[in-house]
Amino acid sequence: MAPDDSSREAIMSATFDALCEHGYANLTMQSIADEFDKSKSLIHYHYDSKDDLLAAFMDHLLENFVEMVTGCGGQDPVEELRRMADIVVVGADDGNDANDFHTALLGLRAQAPYDEKLRDQLARNDARIRELIADIVRDGQEQGQFDESVDPEEFAALFRSAIEGAQAHGVVLGDAAPTDEVMAAVDDLLVDRLLVGEEGGE
Amino acid sequence: MAPDDSSREAIMSATFDALCEHGYANLTMQSIADEFDKSKSLIHYHYDSKDDLLAAFMDHLLENFVEMVTGCGGQDPVEELRRMADIVVVGADDGNDANDFHTALLGLRAQAPYDEKLRDQLARNDARIRELIADIVRDGQEQGQFDESVDPEEFAALFRSAIEGAQAHGVVLGDAAPTDEVMAAVDDLLVDRLLVGEEGGE
DNA sequence: GTATACTGACCAGATAGTCAGTCGGTAATG
DNA sequence: CATTACCGACTGACTATCTGGTCAGTATAC
Numbered sequence: 240m241a242p243d244d245s246s247r248e249a250i251m252s253a254t255f256d257a258l259c260e261h262g263y264a265n266l267t268m269q270s271i272a273d274e275f276d277k278s279k280s281l282i283h284y285h286y287d288s289k290d291d292l293l294a295a296f297m298d299h300l301l302e303n304f305v306e307m308v309t310g311c312g313g314q315d316p317v318e319e320l321r322r323m324a325d326i327v328v329v330g331a332d333d334g335n336d337a338n339d340f341h342t343a344l345l346g347l348r349a350q351a352p353y354d355e356k357l358r359d360q361l362a363r364n365d366a367r368i369r370e371l372i373a374d375i376v377r378d379g380q381e382q383g384q385f386d387e388s389v390d391p392e393e394f395a396a397l398f399r400s401a402i403e404g405a406q407a408h409g410v411v412l413g414d415a416a417p418t419d420e421v422m423a424a425v426d427d428l429l430v431d432r433l434l435v436g437e438e439g440g441e
Numbered sequence: 442m443a444p445d446d447s448s449r450e451a452i453m454s455a456t457f458d459a460l461c462e463h464g465y466a467n468l469t470m471q472s473i474a475d476e477f478d479k480s481k482s483l484i485h486y487h488y489d490s491k492d493d494l495l496a497a498f499m500d501h502l503l504e505n506f507v508e509m510v511t512g513c514g515g516q517d518p519v520e521e522l523r524r525m526a527d528i529v530v531v532g533a534d535d536g537n538d539a540n541d542f543h544t545a546l547l548g549l550r551a552q553a554p555y556d557e558k559l560r561d562q563l564a565r566n567d568a569r570i571r572e573l574i575a576d577i578v579r580d581g582q583e584q585g586q587f588d589e590s591v592d593p594e595e596f597a598a599l600f601r602s603a604i605e606g607a608q609a610h611g612v613v614l615g616d617a618a619p620t621d622e623v624m625a626a627v628d629d630l631l632v633d634r635l636l637v638g639e640e641g642g643e
Numbered sequence: 644g645t646a647t648a649c650t651g652a653c654c655a656g657a658t659a660g661t662c663a664g665t666c667g668g669t670a671a672t673g
Numbered sequence: 674c675a676t677t678a679c680c681g682a683c684t685g686a687c688t689a690t691c692t693g694g695t696c697a698g699t700a701t702a703c
Contacts (some may be wrong), residue, residue, distance in 0.1 A: 244620055246648080246649090247635045261555070262551070262552060262555045263466055264466040264551075264552060265555070267691085267692065267693085268692075268693060268694085269474065269691090269692075269693095272635055277648095277649075277650090278649070278650050278651075279650095279693095279694095280649070280650055280651075280694090280696095281648075281649055281650080283693085283694065283695080284648075284649070284650095285648095287472060287560045288693080288694080289692095289693065289694090331450060342554045345550075345551045345554075346551050348547075348551070348613045349464070349465065349466075349548050349550070349551035349607070349613075350464065350466060351612075351613045351614070352464065352544045352547075352612055352613065352615070353463070353464045354466070358613070358614065358615060358617075359617075361613055361614060362614045362615075362617035362618075363619070365610070365614060365618075365619075366617075376678090389630070390626075392622060393622055393625055393626040393629065393630065394626060394630065396619045396623045396626050397603060397623055397624035397630055397631070398628065399606070400476065400602075400603045400604075400606035400607040400623050401599060401602045401603040401606055402602075402606070403606040403609065403610070404601070404602035404603055404604070404606025404609065405602040405606070406606070407550070407605065407606065407609055408602060408605070409566070410553075410554055411550045411551075411553045411554065411560065412553070412560065412563060412564045412567060413554070413560060413564075414569070415560070415561075415564035415568075416567075417562075417567075417571065417598045418467035420594060420595055420598035421599055421602050422449065423595055424592075424595040424596065424598050424599035425599065427595065428591070428595065428596065428599055428631075428635055429599070429630075432635060433555075433630055433635065434590040448682080448683090469658065469659085470658075470659060470660085471657090471658075471659095479682095479683075479684090480683070480684050480685075481659095481684095482660095482661090482662095482683070482684055482685075483682075483683055483684075485659085485660065485661080486681095486682070486683070486684095487682095489660095490659080490660080491658095491659065491660090583689095618654095633667085
């Protein structure tokens with residue numbers, strides 16, 4: 240909370256922009272500096288090294304991400320699941336930034352196998368989200384809205400794999416991604432049939 | 442099929458090893474050369490540029506991948522789906538290389554948003570695999586083994602997102618990944634309940 | 644004055660790519 | 674058979690460029 244926090248925030252934002260534009264593999268200190276109106280030296284003034292900067296950036300990213308997902312305090316379990324899927328796969332109400340955001344996240348994830356700190360952070364985050372999903376399922380079961388024979392943890396693992404896989408798909412394949420089809424399948428097959436127990440016919 | 446194909450094959454193998462060891466972001470021509478007993482110059486002799494090499498490597502990778510997945514000519518639709526999920530998520534019978542292979546694939550995928558050629562290739566591959574899944578589902582429906590009200594394309598999109606999401610999870614999170622849980626959920630929820638129509642109780 | 648935010652010029656190391664030239668084999672020539 | 678010419682595979686040394694990082698110095702605020 241020092242008075243120079245505005246610079247640090249600007250650096251985070253510039254890092255985000257540079258990451259979106261060039262990808263993790265081609266991310267340079269210069270490309271980050273080019274994304275804001277200060278110099279490259281200033282980045283080194285605030286952060287000791289590139290690694291240091293990226294660690295800070297990760298904190299920043301994941302903070303935003305968790306906030307985004309947990310921020311939707313819906314009541315109806317079905318709606319909550321749908322909304323979460325929508326946020327993860329299609330992106331929040333941020334508009335077009337969402338895709339860039341997911342792209343940046345994917346670049347970071349791909350780096351995790353070579354970076355233990357990053358891996359731990361992502362693992363913690365993952366566990367948190369699965370718990371969130373499982374809790375929603377349990378809520379729905381207690382309300383008599385969901386099939387009780389579905390294991391909440393199992394469902395959570397599947398649900399999360401599906402929506403994250405779809406997210407990655409959207410980022411990697413762009414327009415060629417079958418996003419609509421996946422979303423329809425999540426709504427129809429995962430939520431309506433498995434949990435609610437409706438028999439959908441044609 | 443020129444007589445110098447052994448060198449090109451060796452370069453592909455070295456690229457694979459280097460990619461697994463260093464990740465896409467830290468992949469250099471030297472690190473590739475270090476993985477085999479020839480010189481860095483030879484790589485440039487066979488491939489014009491790093492981009493050229495990586496394009497060729499991609500062809501090579503995806504060829505192997507498709508071969509791996511389509512190679513299992515099972516008959517029973519349920520078994521075919523299970524086997525595909527197993528290959529994609531856990532890895533084939535290659536032993537420990539599978540995880541490295543998936544790691545390399547993820548690194549490549551993360552690069553796709555910045556590389557049109559790569560994106561097209563992955564998109565084609567994706568469409569192929571979804572067709573394969575949908576065909577299996579149709580087979581099962583014709584044999585009266587699967588619920589006919591499930592849309593094959595929709596199911597294929599969901600199934601693929603789920604198993605690819607689980608694969609990415611395994612690579613990114615390592616031991617912390619809930620791989621067993623996802624596999625159980627795929628078997629139980631996606632295949633048994635949705636397609637076969639069994640009501641699994643506790 | 645002096646502490647903080649900030650900059651441009653600079654440096655050492657790494658990186659992709661080049662180039663002249665070696666080496667082993669093979670085909671043509673006598 | 675011996676000699677020559679040639680060719681593709683291959684190499685080590687080199688270069689231009691880029692990258693992370695440093696540092697001396699400027700400007701502004703208190």
